[in-house]
Amino acid sequence: MRHPKRVLAASTLIAEALVVFFATLAATALHREEQGSYLIAGGVLALLCVLCAGLLRSRAGYALGWGLQVVIVASGFVVPEAFRWTMVVIGLAFAGIWFGCLRVGTRVERERDQVARGLAQRQGPGSG
Secondary structure (H helix, E strand, O other): OOOHHHHHHHHHHHHHHHHHHHHHHHHHHHOHHHHHHHHHHHHHHHHHHHHHHHOOOOHHHHHHHHHHHHHHHHHOOOOOHHHHHHHHHHHHHHHHHHHHHHHHHHHHHHHHHHHHHHHHHHHOOOOO
Protein backbone atom coordinates (compact mmCIF):
# COMPACT_ATOMS: atom_id res chain seq x y z
CA MET A 1 0.00 0.00 0.00
CA ARG A 2 1.38 3.39 -0.97
CA HIS A 3 1.91 6.09 1.61
CA PRO A 4 0.52 9.38 0.29
CA LYS A 5 2.86 11.53 2.39
CA ARG A 6 5.92 9.68 1.12
CA VAL A 7 4.76 9.81 -2.51
CA LEU A 8 4.05 13.55 -2.34
CA ALA A 9 7.29 14.35 -0.53
CA ALA A 10 9.39 12.22 -2.90
CA SER A 11 7.75 13.81 -5.94
CA THR A 12 8.53 17.25 -4.55
CA LEU A 13 12.17 16.34 -3.93
CA ILE A 14 12.62 14.89 -7.43
CA ALA A 15 11.10 18.01 -9.00
CA GLU A 16 13.30 20.13 -6.77
CA ALA A 17 16.38 18.18 -7.87
CA LEU A 18 15.56 19.00 -11.49
CA VAL A 19 15.05 22.69 -10.70
CA VAL A 20 18.31 22.83 -8.71
CA PHE A 21 20.14 21.16 -11.60
CA PHE A 22 18.85 23.61 -14.20
CA ALA A 23 19.36 26.58 -11.87
CA THR A 24 22.95 25.42 -11.43
CA LEU A 25 23.43 25.49 -15.18
CA ALA A 26 21.98 29.00 -15.32
CA ALA A 27 24.18 30.20 -12.45
CA THR A 28 27.31 28.86 -14.12
CA ALA A 29 26.40 30.67 -17.33
CA LEU A 30 26.01 33.95 -15.43
CA HIS A 31 29.18 33.66 -13.37
CA ARG A 32 31.95 31.98 -15.31
CA GLU A 33 34.67 32.56 -12.68
CA GLU A 34 32.95 30.33 -10.13
CA GLN A 35 31.74 27.75 -12.63
CA GLY A 36 33.41 24.76 -10.98
CA SER A 37 32.16 25.53 -7.48
CA TYR A 38 28.61 26.16 -8.69
CA LEU A 39 28.58 22.90 -10.64
CA ILE A 40 29.84 20.92 -7.65
CA ALA A 41 27.52 22.58 -5.12
CA GLY A 42 24.48 22.38 -7.39
CA GLY A 43 25.23 18.80 -8.35
CA VAL A 44 25.59 17.79 -4.70
CA LEU A 45 22.30 19.52 -3.78
CA ALA A 46 20.45 17.86 -6.66
CA LEU A 47 21.92 14.47 -5.74
CA LEU A 48 20.98 14.97 -2.08
CA CYS A 49 17.39 15.71 -3.12
CA VAL A 50 17.23 12.43 -5.03
CA LEU A 51 18.88 10.48 -2.19
CA CYS A 52 16.56 12.07 0.34
CA ALA A 53 13.56 10.95 -1.71
CA GLY A 54 14.79 7.39 -1.23
CA LEU A 55 15.25 7.87 2.53
CA LEU A 56 11.65 8.87 3.18
CA ARG A 57 10.87 5.48 4.72
CA SER A 58 12.22 6.86 8.00
CA ARG A 59 11.92 10.04 10.03
CA ALA A 60 15.53 10.82 9.22
CA GLY A 61 14.56 11.22 5.56
CA TYR A 62 11.99 13.87 6.44
CA ALA A 63 14.47 15.67 8.70
CA LEU A 64 17.01 15.65 5.86
CA GLY A 65 14.28 16.99 3.57
CA TRP A 66 13.69 19.93 5.90
CA GLY A 67 17.43 20.53 6.08
CA LEU A 68 17.64 20.54 2.30
CA GLN A 69 14.85 23.11 2.10
CA VAL A 70 16.82 25.43 4.38
CA VAL A 71 20.07 24.90 2.45
CA ILE A 72 18.39 25.47 -0.91
CA VAL A 73 16.79 28.73 0.23
CA ALA A 74 20.13 29.83 1.71
CA SER A 75 21.94 28.92 -1.51
CA GLY A 76 20.03 31.71 -3.19
CA PHE A 77 22.27 34.13 -1.33
CA VAL A 78 25.50 32.77 -2.82
CA VAL A 79 24.58 32.83 -6.51
CA PRO A 80 25.29 35.88 -8.70
CA GLU A 81 23.31 38.95 -7.70
CA ALA A 82 21.32 39.01 -10.95
CA PHE A 83 19.97 35.58 -10.06
CA ARG A 84 19.77 35.91 -6.27
CA TRP A 85 16.15 36.79 -5.55
CA THR A 86 14.87 34.45 -8.19
CA MET A 87 16.63 31.58 -6.44
CA VAL A 88 15.42 32.64 -3.00
CA VAL A 89 11.83 32.81 -4.26
CA ILE A 90 12.15 29.41 -5.96
CA GLY A 91 13.64 27.95 -2.77
CA LEU A 92 10.84 29.41 -0.64
CA ALA A 93 8.25 28.14 -3.11
CA PHE A 94 9.63 24.60 -2.86
CA ALA A 95 9.81 24.85 0.93
CA GLY A 96 6.12 25.82 0.89
CA ILE A 97 5.29 22.93 -1.45
CA TRP A 98 7.27 20.57 0.81
CA PHE A 99 5.34 21.79 3.87
CA GLY A 100 2.01 21.49 2.04
CA CYS A 101 2.78 17.98 0.80
CA LEU A 102 3.66 16.81 4.30
CA ARG A 103 0.46 18.29 5.74
CA VAL A 104 -1.82 16.96 3.02
CA GLY A 105 -0.11 13.56 2.96
CA THR A 106 -0.45 13.22 6.73
CA ARG A 107 -4.12 14.20 6.56
CA VAL A 108 -4.85 11.70 3.77
CA GLU A 109 -3.11 8.90 5.69
CA ARG A 110 -5.03 9.74 8.87
CA GLU A 111 -8.37 9.82 7.04
CA ARG A 112 -7.59 6.56 5.23
CA ASP A 113 -6.85 4.89 8.58
CA GLN A 114 -10.13 6.20 10.01
CA VAL A 115 -12.09 4.80 7.06
CA ALA A 116 -10.31 1.43 7.40
CA ARG A 117 -11.13 1.28 11.12
CA GLY A 118 -14.75 2.19 10.42
CA LEU A 119 -15.06 -0.55 7.81
CA ALA A 120 -13.45 -3.07 10.14
CA GLN A 121 -15.93 -2.19 12.90
CA ARG A 122 -18.90 -2.54 10.51
CA GLN A 123 -17.79 -5.94 9.32
CA GLY A 124 -17.53 -7.20 12.85
CA PRO A 125 -15.18 -9.76 14.35
CA GLY A 126 -16.50 -12.89 12.59
CA SER A 127 -16.74 -11.68 9.00
CA GLY A 128 -13.02 -11.52 8.11
